[in-house]
Amino acid sequence: MPTQAEMKAALQAYVELFNAGNLDGLAELYAEDAVVEDPVGTPPQRGRAAVKEFYRAAMATGSRLQVVAPARGSHGNAAVLVFQVVLPNGARINVADVMTFNDDGKIASMRAHWGPEDVEGSLG
Amino acid sequence: MPTQAEMKAALQAYVELFNAGNLDGLAELYAEDAVVEDPVGTPPQRGRAAVKEFYRAAMATGSRLQVVAPARGSHGNAAVLVFQVVLPNGARINVADVMTFNDDGKIASMRAHWGPEDVEGSLG
Numbered sequence: 001m002p003t004q005a006e007m008k009a010a011l012q013a014y015v016e017l018f019n020a021g022n023l024d025g026l027a028e029l030y031a032e033d034a035v036v037e038d039p040v041g042t043p044p045q046r047g048r049a050a051v052k053e054f055y056r057a058a059m060a061t062g063s064r065l066q067v068v069a070p071a072r073g074s075h076g077n078a079a080v081l082v083f084q085v086v087l088p089n090g091a092r093i094n095v096a097d098v099m100t101f102n103d104d105g106k107i108a109s110m111r112a113h114w115g116p117e118d119v120e121g122s123l124g
Numbered sequence: 125m126p127t128q129a130e131m132k133a134a135l136q137a138y139v140e141l142f143n144a145g146n147l148d149g150l151a152e153l154y155a156e157d158a159v160v161e162d163p164v165g166t167p168p169q170r171g172r173a174a175v176k177e178f179y180r181a182a183m184a185t186g187s188r189l190q191v192v193a194p195a196r197g198s199h200g201n202a203a204v205l206v207f208q209v210v211l212p213n214g215a216r217i218n219v220a221d222v223m224t225f226n227d228d229g230k231i232a233s234m235r236a237h238w239g240p241e242d243v244e245g246s247l248g
Binding site: 004042070072077095114115118 | 128129132163198201203218219220222242
């Protein structure tokens with residue numbers, strides 16, 4: 001099981017790789033059988049290939065991720081990233097990603113908590 | 125299923141009732157069969173009576189809750205409270221509570237994400 005420090009380092013890398021447009025590097029943070037549910041309540045992406053396509057589309061929006069509070073760890077295999085998605089038009093989405101990790105330190109699952117009322121500004 | 129606004133109102137009430145030392149009011153936010161895992165990775169409290177005893181002990185520490193970012197909702201039945209626990213000695217614990225709600229708008233489950241490395245200052 002990864003340490004809290006290892007999980008938080010992965011979360012920091014996640015933000016940096018996303019903002020650098022490094023799709024391959026971002027996908028490598030995930031386990032081969034990773035599951036991504038973004039936002040919570042929508043059909044999940046299953047497997048690294050599907051996850052990668054999800055992030056390809058997300059990066060294409062020109063959005064950036066901005067951390068707004070220190071990541072939270074846990075005694076278990078989970079950590080939480082608290083951030084905003086900043087869209088090119090200046091709109092912001094308040095999000096909390098709950099990530100679980102496998103024994104290799106790869107992200108096994110990601111659940112993004114946000115909804116329509118977490119948007120500040122217009123998505124259009 | 126409660127709306128995002130209803131879930132966020134419950135989270136705000138949660139903070140206010142905790143800080144007011146209103147144990148009965150806080151317990152009433154929870155479903156009869158609620159499960160609280162605080163922190164994630166430790167044995168959960170099951171049922172409102174056990175949950176109430178958990179909060180009785182938490183309130184007895186003299187700690188206060190301080191919200192540090194807007195609560196996050198979701199399309200589903202979950203919402204996330206991002207806050208610090210402020211201890212009487214000034215130490216702070218960075219926490220994210222993931223709560224799910226039942227159809228009556230009561231908290232069905234709470235999982236508190238924090239660990240030893242999320243403590244700023246000394247717990248002792």
